[in-house]
Structure formats: structure tokens, C-alpha cells
Amino acid sequence: MIKIISFDMDGTLVTSRYVERVWLEGVPSLYARRHGIGLEEAQRIVYDEYMSVGTRDLRWYDLSHWLDRFEIDIAHHDLLEMFRADVELYPETEEVLGLLSEKFDLVVASNGATEFVEFELGSYRHHFREILSVTSVFGKVKDYPETFLDLCRHLGAKPDEVVHIGDHRYFDYEVPKEAGLxxxxxxxxxxxxGDHVVHDLLEAAERVMGM
Incomplete structure (x- = not known):
């Protein structure tokens, strides 16, 4: 019996607009200013550095690592605040959270660092039992079944009591399934x-209610 619904964040509950602007515009623009080069050149350098690490490496999600790497002196909060207006929920998100929170415990399990998940969903915290970053809390990305087993242990739940929903086919579907969720x-x-696919969160809610 499902007791807990675990959500990915970017691309699932909120659009990717905010994180893309922070990482792909904010950091390069600060790098350009710091090193006295044009924005286009800074973007090329920054993007190449990101890609040299890749999404399966914890450094990918670590804002401190990149600010140090690029010699950028700015407080994390100030950088995150630069694009606050770009935090954008999908149209159905708030309705679905309100509906599902009446019957299930809701959590967020994102690869994004804690500072991002807290910033983007802080005003909606009341819907969630917990909002957490698996990279910050468990030191692992959602590339490993053990990450989802860590999540279940953290929540005091059995894998078959948790359903995970997310927009990355591997991280959010194949891996949690392998872990028994x-x-x-x-x-x-x-x-x-297919039975494992939904096209928006309203459809996801209907599917979970039928489990």
C-alpha cells in the first residue's frame, strides 16, 4: 500500500527555467565580469567545464565547487535571488499537491542541492513532509538504487510503500523501480x-490514487 509519494523537482513540480538561468546565465555572466571577457566566451568556458564533470558527479550540483572553480566571489543567496522571478510551478502543481497531501505524505527527492530545492519550493513547504536533496543528504545522485533505499530508510518506509514520480526516465523511473519502489x-x-508513463501531474495523481 502506497503511503508516501516522492517527487523529483525540476521538470516535475517546477519548470527548469530557474535552474537554467542560474547555471547557464548567472554563473557565466559573473565569470565574464570577474575575468574581464565577453559573455559568449564565458558561456563557452563555463559550459565546457560543466560537461567535463557530468550529471553523475556530485560536483555537478555543488554551487560552492563552481564558484570556487571559477573564482567568483558572491554569496549563494545573492546568486539565487538574482533569478527569483523565474521560479515557475507547472499549472497543475499546486492543485495536485493539495489533493494528494490529504491522503499521502509528500516528499521531494531531487538531485539538486539543498539550497536550490529549499529556494524553489520553500513557499510550498506546507504540502510536504520533507523537501530534500539526495546529493546533499545522502552524498549520492539518483543513479544508484541504493540512493532510493537510503531515502526509504530516512523516511522509515518500506520500498513498496513509496512511489516516485519524475521526468528523467533513468533517474526517476528505472532506478527507483530497481530499488523496489x-x-x-x-x-x-x-x-x-504505457502503464508506467504519465503526461502531467493530474494524470499522475489519478494513477497513484488507483494503486
Whole structure:
């Protein structure tokens, strides 16, 4: 019996607009200013450095690492505040959170660092039992079944009591399934179909209610 719903964050509850602006515009613009070069050149350098690490490396998600790496002197909060207006929930998110929180415990399990998940969802905290970053809390990305087992232990739940929902087919569907959780792949582009696929959070809510 499902007791807990675990959500990914970016691309699932909120659009990716905010994190993209921080990482792909904010950091390069600060790098350009710090090193006295043009924005286009700074973007190329910064993007190449990101890609040399990749999404399976904890450094990818670590803002401190990148600010140190690029010799940028700015408080994390100040950088995050620069793009506050770009935090954007999907249209159905708040309705679905209100509906599901009446029956289930809701949590966020994101690869994003704690400072990002807290910043983006802080005003919606009342819907959640917990908002957490698996990279910050467990020191692992959602690339490993053990990450989801850590999540279950952290929540005091058995894997078959948790369903995870997210927009990354591997991180948010295949890996949690391997760990023994139920999982739904959120395919907003409608490229796939099947019992494991939903196309928005309203559809996800209906599917979970039927489990």
C-alpha cells in the first residue's frame, strides 16, 4: 500500500527555467565580469567545464565547487535571488499537491542541492513532509538504487510503500523501480505511453490514487 509519494523537482513540480538561468546565465555572466571577457566566451568556458564533470558527479550540483572553480566571489543567496522571478510551478502543481497531501505524505527527492530545492519550493513547504536533496543528504545522485533505499530508510518506509514520480526516465523511473519502489515516468513531451508513463501531474495523481 502506497503511503508516501516522492517527487523529483525540476521538470516535475517546477519548470527548469530557474535552474537554467542560474547555471547557464548567472554563473557565466559573473565569470565574464570577474575575468574581464565577453559573455559568449564565458558561456563557452563555463559550459565546457560543466560537461567535463557530468550529471553523475556530485560536483555537478555543488554551487560552492563552481564558484570556487571559477573564482567568483558572491554569496549563494545573492546568486539565487538574482533569478527569483523565474521560479515557475507547472499549472497543475499546486492543485495536485493539495489533493494528494490529504491522503499521502509528500516528499521531494531531487538531485539538486539543498539550497536550490529549499529556494524553489520553500513557499510550498506546507504540502510536504520533507523537501530534500539526495546529493546533499545522502552524498549520492539518483543513479544508484541504493540512493532510493537510503531515502526509504530516512523516511522509515518500506520500498513498496513509496512511489516516485519524475521526468528523467533513468533517474526517476528505472532506478527507483530497481530499488523496489513503484515509479511513474512523467513524460510531458508525450513521447511515450504505457502503464508506467504519465503526461502531467493530474494524470499522475489519478494513477497513484488507483494503486
Amino acid at each position: 513503484s515509479a511513474l515516468y512523467l513524460d510531458r513531451e508525450r513521447m511515450e505511453s
